Amino acid sequence: MSTDPAHILPESFWSSLSGARRFRLNGMVVAGSLILIPLVLMAVFASFLTFLDPLSIDASQKLLAPSWAHPFGTDHFGRDVLARTMYGAQISLRVGFGSMLLTALFGILFGVISGWYNLADVIIGRFTDSLMIFPGFVLAIMIMAAIGPSELNVIISVTVLYIPRVIRTVRASVVEFRDAEFVEAARTVGVGDFRLLFLHILPKAAGPVMVQLSFGFAWAVLVEAGLSFLGLGTPPPAPSWGSMISDARDFIRSAWWLITIPGCMITLAVLSLNLIGDGLRDMLDPRLQSRGEL
Amino acid sequence: MTSIVKAPVLEVRNLVKHFDLRRSWFQQGTQKVRAVDGISFDIMAGKTLALVGESGCGKSTTAKLILKLLQLDGGEIYLNGELVSEATPEFRRKIQMVFQDPYASLTPHFKVKSILREPLVVHDICPPQERQNHIQDVLAAVGLSSDIASRYPHELSGGQRQRVGIARAISVNPTFIVCDEPVSALDVSIRAQIINLLLDLQENRNLAYLFISHDLDLVAHVSDTVAVMYLGKIVEKAPTGDFFAGPKHPYSKALLASSLVPHPGNRKQFVPLVGEVASAANLPSGCRFRTRCPLAIDKCAVIEPTLRSVGNGHLAACHRVDEIEP
Numbered sequence: 001m002s003t004d005p006a007h008i009l010p011e012s013f014w015s016s017l018s019g020a021r022r023f024r025l026n027g028m029v030v031a032g033s034l035i036l037i038p039l040v041l042m043a044v045f046a047s048f049l050t051f052l053d054p055l056s057i058d059a060s061q062k063l064l065a066p067s068w069a070h071p072f073g074t075d076h077f078g079r080d081v082l083a084r085t086m087y088g089a090q091i092s093l094r095v096g097f098g099s100m101l102l103t104a105l106f107g108i109l110f111g112v113i114s115g116w117y118n119l120a121d122v123i124i125g126r127f128t129d130s131l132m133i134f135p136g137f138v139l140a141i142m143i144m145a146a147i148g149p150s151e152l153n154v155i156i157s158v159t160v161l162y163i164p165r166v167i168r169t170v171r172a173s174v175v176e177f178r179d180a181e182f183v184e185a186a187r188t189v190g191v192g193d194f195r196l197l198f199l200h201i202l203p204k205a206a207g208p209v210m211v212q213l214s215f216g217f218a219w220a221v222l223v224e225a226g227l228s229f230l231g232l233g234t235p236p237p238a239p240s241w242g243s244m245i246s247d248a249r250d251f252i253r254s255a256w257w258l259i260t261i262p263g264c265m266i267t268l269a270v271l272s273l274n275l276i277g278d279g280l281r282d283m284l285d286p287r288l289q290s291r292g293e294l
Numbered sequence: 295m296t297s298i299v300k301a302p303v304l305e306v307r308n309l310v311k312h313f314d315l316r317r318s319w320f321q322q323g324t325q326k327v328r329a330v331d332g333i334s335f336d337i338m339a340g341k342t343l344a345l346v347g348e349s350g351c352g353k354s355t356t357a358k359l360i361l362k363l364l365q366l367d368g369g370e371i372y373l374n375g376e377l378v379s380e381a382t383p384e385f386r387r388k389i390q391m392v393f394q395d396p397y398a399s400l401t402p403h404f405k406v407k408s409i410l411r412e413p414l415v416v417h418d419i420c421p422p423q424e425r426q427n428h429i430q431d432v433l434a435a436v437g438l439s440s441d442i443a444s445r446y447p448h449e450l451s452g453g454q455r456q457r458v459g460i461a462r463a464i465s466v467n468p469t470f471i472v473c474d475e476p477v478s479a480l481d482v483s484i485r486a487q488i489i490n491l492l493l494d495l496q497e498n499r500n501l502a503y504l505f506i507s508h509d510l511d512l513v514a515h516v517s518d519t520v521a522v523m524y525l526g527k528i529v530e531k532a533p534t535g536d537f538f539a540g541p542k543h544p545y546s547k548a549l550l551a552s553s554l555v556p557h558p559g560n561r562k563q564f565v566p567l568v569g570e571v572a573s574a575a576n577l578p579s580g581c582r583f584r585t586r587c588p589l590a591i592d593k594c595a596v597i598e599p600t601l602r603s604v605g606n607g608h609l610a611a612c613h614r615v616d617e618i619e620p
Contacts, residue, residue: 078379085377181393182398182399182400182401183399184399185391185399188390188391189390189466190386190387191416199404203403
């Protein structure tokens with residue numbers, strides 16, 4: 001065992017992230033992962049799993065029922081629904097991942113500032129309050145209407161919507177632990193503010209923040225689909241699940257697969273992420289442990 | 295190089311800390327809690343000053359003031375003869391603390407080796423490749439085996455945790471350690487071990503201790519000087535032997551009388567104190583103790599007694615100190 005001079009984060013940081021000492025995999029996390037992992041693989045390897053172009057239009061092939069050539073059928077432009085579903089997963093996951101990455105980054109930053117400095121707390125606190133008074137989806141529509149439909153803008157609006165929750169979660173942990181005795185003890189030893197925050201206090205927030213982010217991910221998938229359904233999200237012809245459902249409305253009686261397939265995908269994605277979020281929360285809060293067993 | 299003239303490691307002069315008591319947003323700063331109200335003492339190298347008193351008398355606030363965890367409202371602190379104005383890394387290295395609750399004072403998600411490595415990193419005490427050895431040495435010095443290093447605090451017993459806390463304090467080679475009730479959270483069976491460890495370390499490293507406690511028997515055992523605090527003031531200060539042979543202040547007498555003796559029948563006179571400690575936000579006029587003092591006279595309500603010598607380095611703040619027989 002040798003000491004490592006480039007050792008910046010103590011090994012304990014990582015174990016606190018995973019909650020290693022009470023790490024007992026929760027049934028809901030397992031179930032959620034079993035749904036989510038195939039979805040992620042499908043999105044990542046879409047170009048290997050199908051040779052069909054999700055955008056190529058073929059008038060002779062339109063509205064075909066599921067068959068061996070087109071397992072999920074084709075839509076009114078003759079595009080393969082399986083290919084569109086797979087590439088649609090890419091959009092949903094990109095939006096979810098991108099927005100949660102931004103949310104985590106800025107949420108933790110503002111949360112820390114808010115918890116550490118009393119004056120900033122007043123300003124950031126009012127800001128998060130004022131964001132939270134809007135019903136989420138309505139605010140998303142307002143933002144998209146203002147900055148225009150594009151995938152990046154969906155990411156931005158989901159971030160703006162979700163960031164207050166992460167700010168509050170981080171702030172709560174910082175406020176809870178900034179006067180804790182172990183923080184005082186570290187300060188006595190000579191540990192500076194920066195190190196105190198990032199090594200002693202923030203790891204305590206890691207668990208709750210992960211829970212928030214997994215719920216946020218599910219929410220981002222839903223918001224992206226919703227906005228695309230309304231024509232405010234990812235613009236056509238990109239195969240977003242939301243715009244696929246929107247297009248399928250006209251054929252709901254004649255081509256059931258058009259609306260069913262993307263609908264099921266949205267349901268599965270949101271369900272799996274919510275299961276993971278619930279499971280993580282139960283793992284972090286021992287008092288709820290019994291509920292987590294499937 | 296040792297000099298013959300001994301200078302104190304720590305000198306505290308007229309330390310003051312007042313907390314604003316805000317009843318509501320509209321009524322600010324009208325009341326002050328005088329947590330520490332002008333106390334002074336010196337501690338020599340290798341010696342222990344015990345600060346005793348009941349809960350809420352300002353003992354822990356005094357500790358935090360000395361450690362610069364709280365801002366002073368008045369007074370000066372001299373460490374090795376130099377005025378301490380802010381908490382420089384050098385200051386942090388010289389003065390350490392052992393906390394009361396070993397369950398709360400160790401960062402829960404740090405392994406013991408991370409806890410002990412941190413002061414070395416922060417103060418750049420030894421080169422990275424020697425840190426491992428340094429940690430082993432410090433663990434050995436507090437009587438812990440080296441396999442403790444890869445454990446988390448919650449995997450250790452209370453006594454082991456407190457040893458880790460002590461190891462962290464001595465790992466930077468301080469000259470002065472504040473021990474804030476270091477054993478009161480521990481099982482009675484391991485208190486003696488921890489106390490003996492502290493005494494051994496003091497002897498080997500010539501450490502000065504400020505020992506905060508309300509356990510008088512313990513204080514009699516560990517300290518060289520006793521200072522009794524009541525409501526933010528020191529009411530009596532004496533060499534330990536003198537103090538336990540004959541406390542001068544009526545409050546000290548009451549404190550001593552209230553501590554348990556092995557043979558209850560041998561208890562001399564036991565006059566329990568009546569009433570509650572006065573509020574530090576609303577101090578009585580004159581002597582702070584007069585509301586509970588069995589000897590209070592009219593003068594006590596008017597003039598606040600100051601510490602004065604009653605011989606042999608024994609100081610007491612009481613108007614009637616001469617009338618009190620040992």
